[in-house]
Amino acid sequence: MMNLTHWRLLLAVAEARNISRAAAQVGISQSGASQAIAQLEAALGSQLFVRERRDVSVTAFGEQVMTHARAMLAQFDGIRALADGARGLATGRIRLASFPSVLGAMLPDMLRAFRRRYPGIDVVALEGTDVEVEEWLAAGTVELGVVLNPAPERQAVLLGRDAWMAVLPGAHPLGRRSSEQGVALSELADEPFVLATGGCHVHAQSLATQAGLMLSDIRVTVRDLASAAVLVREGLGVSVIPESALPEDRRGLRVMQLQPPAYREFGLVCSEAGRASAAVQALLREL
Structure with a gap:
């Protein structure tokens, strides 16, 4: 059964001409992406992509499907933007603190995906030691912080x-x-x-x-x-x-x-201000 992520995957594959890169963009595994494409091609009874050794190209039938997929996703994104505006998510700002190793390795892809979903919400990333992150959370200087080995009672979203x-x-x-x-x-x-x-x-x-x-x-x-x-x-x-x-x-x-x-484990923890922020809760839902 195809969902919106799978339709976004098809468009990403058509643009990147590579299944691995497209899968990373939409946040699923390469094997999951290949399986989703194969399932849809089987359901439609026609091939969407031609897979060569180093390149993936779209078939003529695939181009027609992509046209409809773009229109469908644009309509859905328009509806979702209306709903986000009604919930106060059209604009906002999130201050997110992290220690360097996670800030550089993991957060960029996550934040790019969130930015595509909520273009009006700015996420400001702050780098500090893990001790500084804890101090900023306690003081309410930031809404979210990446915490190392968070205790269960902190209700962290594990990254x-x-x-x-x-x-x-x-x-x-x-x-x-x-x-x-x-x-x-x-x-x-x-x-x-x-x-x-x-x-x-x-x-x-x-x-x-x-x-x-x-x-x-x-x-x-x-x-x-x-x-x-x-x-x-x-x-x-x-x-x-x-x-x-x-x-x-x-x-x-x-x-x-x-x-x-x-x-070691690392997860996102809210400050008091973060728990009261609709933008922060939207980011956590995306994760």
Whole structure:
């Protein structure tokens, strides 16, 4: 059964000429996008797209379908704009605070999607440490904040869950193990260490303290998580950083999961002002 997201997917595929990029734009998986397109083509009895190795093109029949889909979505968006205006959502402003690693990696796509849905609502993103985010929420300086490992009673909207990964120079002896074996934090505690904080109070040193360990040879401390991987590649030491911050280019690095596995969660929490804001509640509904 096709829904509005699937119709938006068809238009995104026609524009991007790529199913993966289109799926990311509308917020569904590539496999889900491929399945939705195949189901609609089967229901219509005709092909909408020609899939080639590096390109997707629209068939003549597909072009006719896209014309009707654009008109249908434009009509629906017009109705929704009327309803939003009646609920006071035509304009507004949301101040959203986050620590750097989430602000750069996850929030941009989310905010672009919200902007398309509510073009009259401005979202102002503020970067700070996780401690500063908590202070801004408590003071009502911001309506929303990204909080690390939020307690259940805070009713956070969870954005993601990240595994902590050991990052070693490519030739490090511990890297000779299989990825499944992983490496214990205790095995890294006495190694030359590159401490990456990501602007958060939860990092490798706090994980070590929680486990009754001490990082005894911290050579350098950096706020930027990506910089830590560069320094490890240069041989300054080992590090522990979240999986989402790992570089795409891992040449010269050996990345292994910690054993036992350790994770961090992050979610959006409202301030008092945020709970009273129709714009904020609309953003949370979109998520």
